[in-house]
Amino acid sequence: MKYVFIAVAAAVVIAIRVSVFRIRRRRRAAGEHGREMDTERSAATRTRSRRRDLADSVHNLNRLGDVGTIAMREITERVRGRIFRVGTLVILVAVAAAIVIPALDKSSSKLTPQTVGVVGSLSPLARHVVRGVGSADQDSVTFVSEPSLQAAKADLLSGRVDFVIVDGVEILLDQPVTSSSSSIDTTLVENAATYLGVLEAYRTAGLTPAQIVHVVGAKPVAVHSLRPGSKSVARTTSVIGIVLLFVMLTQYCTWILIGVMQEKSSRVVEVLLATVRPIQLLGGKVLGIGLVALGQAVLVVAFALVVAKAVGSDLLHGTSTLVLLCELLWLVLGYAFYCWMYAAAGSMAERQDQVQTLALPLSIPILFGYIYSITALSSGHADLFFKVLAYVPFTAPFCMSVLVGLSQVAWWQFVASVVITIVGTAVMATVAAQIYRRAVLQTGARVHLRYLFGGKAAH
């Protein structure tokens, strides 16, 4: 149920981001000529000095040559955009909520108060045992002395006490523990009954009070597990990671697609390709947007870890951090694999309305991997087909992350999947660069597939 909730939350996040993007486009289309001119002129001096600083720092990146220059432009333009800032804020808030809410839930349950009425005498040892049972069950137990059984029953009925211990050998309840309307902690009552019985048994067996104290104070033997970590925590982390992976993969690949489409439709690509090679332009764009994506992801992960530490979440325990880092790696690999095809798709589009049509077939494997992963995580079980998909580059970013979260993969399997994905990426990049080179300069007429793969133009 929790996982379904998180998946829905992810959908809401995407919806918000899309609408922010739409609103911004509409506003731009409406034109805000005058206002912008005024504010921009007044800010001109300030911007100029900042620009010089930027120009100098950019110079260092220029060792990469044109690709670096192109990547730097992508980074500055994207990071400056409102869509990026609002989007990052939304993600951070969502992540904080996903970490803080379960932690709050846990800490509030610690403080369930239980009031226990005592009729007759109850030895300090028995009180100690009941309190111990209570704290193990995350209840705080308070004892109230009742003058008589009658008074105890009245308090029980009025709800002033949760249950009553009579002479240390009997427990009295308002209603049976199985009743759904009962407000008392079932396990507390059951455990208190068991342990009071044990105490009584020790006493009748002839143990001295000192011996009883010794027996009751026995420490449990150490418990060791063969494999470290708490699976359920890693699983929660995994879900958060998968949702972020999906959101960011979709987001940044779409940026690539729209970015390429806009360069083509504004014809700026003609000016750019008059001086740089298509592969440099494409590589710079992929690198720039990729670095923005990675920066955002690192920020989110760092933020998640800091928040987790602040609220004492389980996120920092066991394999959770490892799971997060794996997902970061798979974000990079997934982006590297998918971005080329999105770029190729963008190079075939010239108008905004073509973007949907072209992005849809590419988003299907991403969506499939995402939904399948969430399903596998919530059931806690990965079937054979799922494990196979963890080695297919299209779904590996999701499926392999899930297998890590479920601790169902060996290191060499992980490495194998990474290698397969990198090889797949090389193939994708080669094919996509070929399509891009041919399609991005062809405007007006529909781009024919035959032409893209080496044939002659057919119009």
Add this chain to the structure above:
Amino acid sequence: MLELEGLSRRFGSVTALDDLSFDVPAGQVVGFLGPNGAGKTTTMRAIFGLTDLQSGSVRWKGRQVGQDERRRFGYMPEERGLYPAMRVGEQIEYLGRLHGLNGTEAVTAADACLERMEITRYRESKVETLSHGNQQRVQLAAALVHDPELLVLDEPLSGLDPAGIEDIGQVLVEQARAGCCVLFSSHQLDQVEDLCERVTIIDHGRLVVSGSVEELATSGARRLVVRIEGERTADWARQLPGVSVSEISGGAVRLVLDSKVDSDEVLRAAMRVGKVTEFSFDRRRLSEVFREALAGEPSHEVLV
């Protein structure tokens, strides 16, 4: 000097360029003319490697043009190309950097360029907020920022007001004076005549004529402008052998004379119609060069 040799490009059954060869010498403004669909844009894109050629070569100073050469070229495409949402100054700097300037040089060059195009006040504006004329200026600034050795401009004057044409034309001439090769295409022949020292006319992807404006204007058949009081038609001239009517405007008849025609005969014929108020020889206009070239008369006329 830019040399184009044997350029051929076909789009399916359409031949855009058909073994096209011509040169663009340095230090001159060269007008590149031709009717719609003649292959002007394809030629210009071929210089920048933006279209795949079936055959032919583009050479700069005797060397095959590659990325290093193109870095020193400036290009202004027909369908303008700038990032709509990027600030003007940053856009010019960015293009300067892609043409090999470092960060500081690019800032300085962009400032100088905006100053020269008189658009410094729009430095922080987004391109999409500017008027058509100012966008055109930004586009030219983008082509000029790295002080190119070759400037190729596709229809740089279209859609500009007279002041804009004057300013941009001035910049092109200055650029050529400084030793740059300038090749620009246009439909407005009178502007080309004012700006260019040379023209190259192509049609159906083939060279029709190429030469200096001066030579083209003085070569070919003689032009005679005759104005007769009260006479608005040119019927009298049409009957004369070896004489053809090129144009009638505002009562002035523009005649083209064969080499055998005696102009005195024409004058006498005119005086028989009425009182002759104007009778003068004129240079061949570029529009006539263009029209006659495309009519196919002097199809092999290539003047150097």
